[in-house]
Amino acid sequence: MKASSIQELKQELNETNAADLRQLCLRLAKFKIENKELISYLLFNAHDEAGYIDSVKNLIDEEFLELPKPNTYLTKKSLRKILRITNKHIKYMGSKQADATIRIHFCNQMKLSKIPYQKTAVLKNLYQQQLKNIATAIAGLHEDLQYDFQQELNQLK
Numbered sequence: 001m002k003a004s005s006i007q008e009l010k011q012e013l014n015e016t017n018a019a020d021l022r023q024l025c026l027r028l029a030k031f032k033i034e035n036k037e038l039i040s041y042l043l044f045n046a047h048d049e050a051g052y053i054d055s056v057k058n059l060i061d062e063e064f065l066e067l068p069k070p071n072t073y074l075t076k077k078s079l080r081k082i083l084r085i086t087n088k089h090i091k092y093m094g095s096k097q098a099d100a101t102i103r104i105h106f107c108n109q110m111k112l113s114k115i116p117y118q119k120t121a122v123l124k125n126l127y128q129q130q131l132k133n134i135a136t137a138i139a140g141l142h143e144d145l146q147y148d149f150q151q152e153l154n155q156l157k
């Protein structure tokens with residue numbers, strides 16, 4: 001089955017009544033946990049972006065407390081897990097400012113956890129990639145915000 005384009009979906013959704021839209025959303029939520037999480041974010045958390053960012057930061061902090069520091073292999077796997085969770089929440093919010101804020105927090109936590117990421121190529125590349133992602137997110141912001149975030153990014157480098 002070929003998926004329809006976004007434009008075709010928009011046209012069809014415009015012609016659909018509210019009750020049918022509700023049924024479509026509920027059916028969509030039943031198939032994948034990500035769909036359910038996205039709908040939950042949009043319904044319950046999208047109006048309070050600052051609060052949601054704080055909850056994501058707390059989630060990152062909790063995950064960093066559980067890191068297995070002596071074993072580099074397990075640390076790498078755990079960091080990738082944290083990053084997967086972080087990317088998922090960033091994708092839900094769809095905001096460059098939130099993207100930069102959460103990624104900066106992730107990098108700060110990585111530095112504070114005293115993980116020897118400079119000694120391992122994989123961890124060093126992971127950290128450098130996050131710095132690139134932060135720079136990309138900053139580039140899409142307003143000039144005043146760019147300056148503030150650029151100062152934080154320079155501290156991470």
